[in-house]
Amino acid sequence: MDEPFVCLLLSLVLPLAWFAPRLGLTSTPVLRFAVTLFLLALIVLRFPRTGVDSISLGRIDLLIAAAVVLILWMRKLGAAWACEPSRYRRALATAALAAAISYTNFLHFHGGSWIHFHDVAHYYLGSKYFAELGYGDLYVGLLRAEQEEYGYFLTGEARDLSGSYLLPIDRLLGRSDTVKARFSAARWTDFRTDVRLFRDAMGQSWGEVLKDHGYNPTPVWSLVGGAFANHVPAGSRRGVFLLTLLDPLLVGATFVAVAATLGPETALLSIVYFCICYGAGFPWTGGAFLRELSFSAILLCAVLAACSWSAAAGGCLALAALLRVYPALLIAGPGLRAAGQLLRGERVSPSLRRFLLGFASVSLLLLGATLLAPHGLEHWLAFGRNIVGHGESASANVIGLTNWLAYGRSFELGSSSALTEAIDWRQSVYRMQLATVFVAAVVWTALRSQKQDDLVSLLGLGALLVFTGLNLSGYYYTFLVLLVVANRSQHRELLWIFAAELLLYVTQLFEQHDRMLYLYKSLFLAWMFLALNLDVLEARRVPSSSNS
Secondary structure, three states, X not given: OOOOHHHHHHHHHHHHHHHHHHOOOOOOXXXXXXXXXXXXXXXXXXXXXXXXXXXXXXXXXXXHHHHHHHHHHHHHHOOHHHHOHXXXXXXXXXXXXXXXXXXXXXXXXXXXXXXXXXXXXXHHHHHHOHHHHOOOOXXXXXXXXXXXXXXXXXXXXXXXXXXXXXXXXXXXXOOHHHHHHOOOHHHHHHHXXXXXXXXXXXXXXXXXXXXXXXXXXXXXXXXXXXXXXXXXXXXXXXXXXXXXXXXXXXXXXXXXXXXXXXXXXXXXXXXXXXXXXXXXXXXXHOOOOOOOHHHHHHHHHHHHHHOOOHHHHHHHHHHHHHHHOHHHHHHHXXXXXXXXXXXXXXXXXXXXXXXXXXHHHHHHHHHHHHHOOOOHHHXXXXXXXHHHHHHOOOOOOEEOHHHHHOOOOOOOOOOHHHHHHHHHHHHHHHHHHHHHHHHHHXXXXXXXXXXXXXXXXXXXXXXXXXXXXXXXXXXXXXXXXXXXXXXXXXXXXXXXHXXXXXXXXXXXXXXXXXXXXXXXXXXXXXXXXXXXXXXXHHHHHHHHHHHO
């Protein structure tokens, strides 16, 4: 941008806003209106309408994270202004507004376009034509439709989803007759029309779609997404745009539910974390198609649990788990708590019983719906193979414990043999991790769950198992908003959660490589989880030291 917008805010707008009432410039309604209008005019006139670069966005998120950490720290110390409800709420609202603006890159979105065409091409076309393409033939179908529509291609190679290798497009086109034969004439015409929509909209970047890793949601997501996608007329850009509005409506409604049940402060903190979570910004999942459905289900599960609607909460978690799999580990806290009660000869508490029954009922219902569909079992088996394949990838944007456990060995990834060696090493480390660290985390979660009665806190315990047992793409880590909700009245714990993001953005001032930044985020999250369990560790240490 031509003039640093943040510099203007820090050097002029904020000082004027602070000094104005102290100098008597807001003593009358007319003066207040004039000062407010002047400050708003400065902001509007210098607002970066074309967005800012990623480095500047990182620095802005650093300031937002630092502001929230400062607010929480002052509140923990008992500072008068931070403990006064209205001032505290206004401070968090300002941080949430700034975070939302930064999240959307000052409303510039994807270079001026709201729709994330690359992502929507996979999720819209993949779900709409799932019956014909399944998981393995999306790119074959795209190439055949492109050949018939245009007669030429924008890339010379595409990914073979059956083996996850990049191949010359001729080799994939060689099996396109079989793929096309699965379509009726009308469905093939619609498919070609939809492909034209995306290729025309994306231009030269269309070739990158064919080199991605395909369509990978669960059959349950395909069932839900396909129900929406098949109601959009072929080639309708307006219809695709409306589909991309579902996510902000879902997320917005969920945050409203958090505010209504758990308080506006909890909702505002949740919004800030969602917006500044590193690796989960708008370029990844913003303007996409139902990418946030699982996140909303997790957060709604916590809201319903806090309202003692345990069965509905369990159903929401089941939906989240069958949409994205990893939320299934969040059942660990309630499940281990119930198991402990049974082992002690106690009756499972009514809220836990209803929660687990809701989870089981909705799981069976959704699984049954997909298994009864044509080729239902085959689709689940294909999905399982996809998940295994993704787990073996060496993507840069992965967060998890394996990142730094496997970091000790370096590889030149320029050759396929070196890449294979790196993947094999990473998998051996991951298997060792599951047999040791993950098992220890399960035992620790089982012990902690016996000391918890609050269902929301029990759900939060499962976050440690996600971190120690899985390696997820960074954009899934918005689910840690669950920890914000679970620790909403614990200022120290909230400090640790936001401090992990703050430290990552400070690190970004000195390190620009994505792979290293995701490694550092994995480290900071590991320290965060340790800090969140520090109370128990300290409580165990104090008696032993006093006895000595």
